[in-house]
Amino acid sequence: xxxxxxxxxxxxxxxxxxxxxxxxxxxxxxxxxxxxxxxxxxxxxxxxxxxxxxxxxxxxxxxxxxxxxxxxxxxxxxxxxxxxxxxxxxxxxxxxxxxxxxxxxxxxxxxxxxxxxxxxxxxxxxxxxxxxxxxxxxxxxxxxxxxxxxxxxxxxxxxxxxxxxxxxxxxxxxxxxxxxxxxxxxxxxxxxxxxxxxxxxxxxxxxxxxxxx
Amino acid sequence: xxxxxxxxxxxxxxxxxxxxxxxxxxxxxxxxxxxxxxxxxxxxxxxxxxxxxxxxxxxxxxxxxxxxxxxxxxxxxxxxxxxxxxxxxxxxxxxxxxxxxxxxxxxxxxxxxxxxxxxxxxxxxxxxxxxxxxxxxxxxxxxxxxxxxxxxxxxxxxxxxxxxxxxxxxxxxxxxxxxxxxxxxxxxxxxxxxxxxxxxxxxxxxxxxxxxxxxxxxxxxxxxxxxxxxxxxxxxxxxxxxxxxxxxxxxxxxxxxxxxxxxxxxxxxxxxxxxxxxxxxxxxxxxxxxxxxxxxxxxxxxxxxxxxxxxxxxxxxxxxxxxxxxxxxxxxxxxxxxxxxxxxxxxxxxxxxxxxx
Numbered sequence: 001x002x003x004x005x006x007x008x009x010x011x012x013x014x015x016x017x018x019x020x021x022x023x024x025x026x027x028x029x030x031x032x033x034x035x036x037x038x039x040x041x042x043x044x045x046x047x048x049x050x051x052x053x054x055x056x057x058x059x060x061x062x063x064x065x066x067x068x069x070x071x072x073x074x075x076x077x078x079x080x081x082x083x084x085x086x087x088x089x090x091x092x093x094x095x096x097x098x099x100x101x102x103x104x105x106x107x108x109x110x111x112x113x114x115x116x117x118x119x120x121x122x123x124x125x126x127x128x129x130x131x132x133x134x135x136x137x138x139x140x141x142x143x144x145x146x147x148x149x150x151x152x153x154x155x156x157x158x159x160x161x162x163x164x165x166x167x168x169x170x171x172x173x174x175x176x177x178x179x180x181x182x183x184x185x186x187x188x189x190x191x192x193x194x195x196x197x198x199x200x201x202x203x204x205x206x207x208x209x210x211x212x213x
Numbered sequence: 214x215x216x217x218x219x220x221x222x223x224x225x226x227x228x229x230x231x232x233x234x235x236x237x238x239x240x241x242x243x244x245x246x247x248x249x250x251x252x253x254x255x256x257x258x259x260x261x262x263x264x265x266x267x268x269x270x271x272x273x274x275x276x277x278x279x280x281x282x283x284x285x286x287x288x289x290x291x292x293x294x295x296x297x298x299x300x301x302x303x304x305x306x307x308x309x310x311x312x313x314x315x316x317x318x319x320x321x322x323x324x325x326x327x328x329x330x331x332x333x334x335x336x337x338x339x340x341x342x343x344x345x346x347x348x349x350x351x352x353x354x355x356x357x358x359x360x361x362x363x364x365x366x367x368x369x370x371x372x373x374x375x376x377x378x379x380x381x382x383x384x385x386x387x388x389x390x391x392x393x394x395x396x397x398x399x400x401x402x403x404x405x406x407x408x409x410x411x412x413x414x415x416x417x418x419x420x421x422x423x424x425x426x427x428x429x430x431x432x433x434x435x436x437x438x439x440x441x442x443x444x445x446x447x448x449x450x451x452x453x454x455x456x457x458x459x460x461x462x463x464x465x466x467x468x469x470x471x472x473x474x475x476x477x478x479x480x481x482x483x484x485x486x487x488x489x490x491x492x493x494x495x496x497x498x499x500x501x502x503x504x505x506x507x508x509x510x511x512x513x514x515x516x517x518x519x520x521x522x523x524x525x526x527x528x529x530x531x532x533x534x535x536x537x538x539x540x541x542x543x544x545x546x547x548x549x550x551x552x553x554x555x556x557x558x559x560x561x562x563x564x565x566x567x568x569x570x
Contacts, residue, residue: 051559145542204549
């Protein structure tokens, strides 16, 4: 068919996803002397979940998994990107690089010149992907505007919030129960793994954090 | 810095300043200091006031919410005194019962919209690097030095990023970094200048409920406005019927003047209900128009009104679906920053950091 959307489609204008937490800086000490002036990509950050006087603050770093908005109702249902950080469509990449290669030092931390995350040194791809996908499923159940969520919110309105007040004496709303299950799942994952995940609830669903030593 | 007079504040003094009406700027030091998150926020320009141990909140502005609440209570009382028993015996007990239910829902929704969390995002989650300066609540530098150079902040954090959306890969959604709160805000979130916080799906800051309207309390706000209008129309109609009942055959009254003289309270209620109907009704109509497109007030004012070609990607293009999402389906979720939790020493979410420059 002579569909103008297809006929004149220019793929160059399509938006591409990338990890907006990372940024470039030229302010680093190269690990090996080099003449080429490059930038390093800051892909890990200080651990702001622990007190800054603690040992954990000095020995651990945070990697931020960004939110993705390519799911249904992304403003209501927070979902996190299941793409390995560094492999997003608009990430800074070199061909055939599959792991983190430090190139420079900045503020006593090592960084590479691509978006590739050092996370894969501590956890394998499939585990990371499956953990994030499971967290996403919990979030869908907790926040999707349908089914039990809608039913409970309607009863809440038409009883003048008495339903929630009485219900919370015994249990929680469905949405809150799902979020509690999600937190319990994350705690279980943290017991078995060298990488520690922080629940997205603590960050206001702005990012999921992985703490690495 | 406590003198001997304040060294042992009385228990009722502590109860009032640290629990009943808690202003984080004026906490009393108790046995080692305040202990819950709502008591130790150190940001500058903090506008929130916490009631009953951090369970309710309001903003330090002109207390128009008290006037609105007062008017609602007044209208209810006027109906119950002047109308309820007349209708109960003359027509049906259902009439005052239905009004009471509508009034109850409207009042509880008002309390919920005015005192609950609109979806405030925690601060300082996405600092690009370690801050060299930390300030106290009076904006005095307590760590680092005012002359310390601010660590070079990335240019990328000052751009608005556009990312692909679910079913629109060309227009996409905007993600912006808030330099005051130091976070990457989700799309549709905004920094409220009055409350000095970032709010998810920020609709507007309502001066009549003295709170922001955002993701977590938009539903309560909408149903509050709707039930207020319903209750108001109900009172208008019932008082109208009551006043003009003299026209029917089973009344002893002969004229309008006679009717008003017999039922002066009803007449006052009628006038009051008509006057207080105008503003809520206009707000209701505005929000019905906005929710039919899944649009927030901010998006309308900032994007749609100035730019006729603005593409609103969150519009599901089905009015029923849009109404469903905004009025019915939206889940309240949980608070992102738990005010009543025990505060952690060195919690960076509570620190007063200078805005990113």
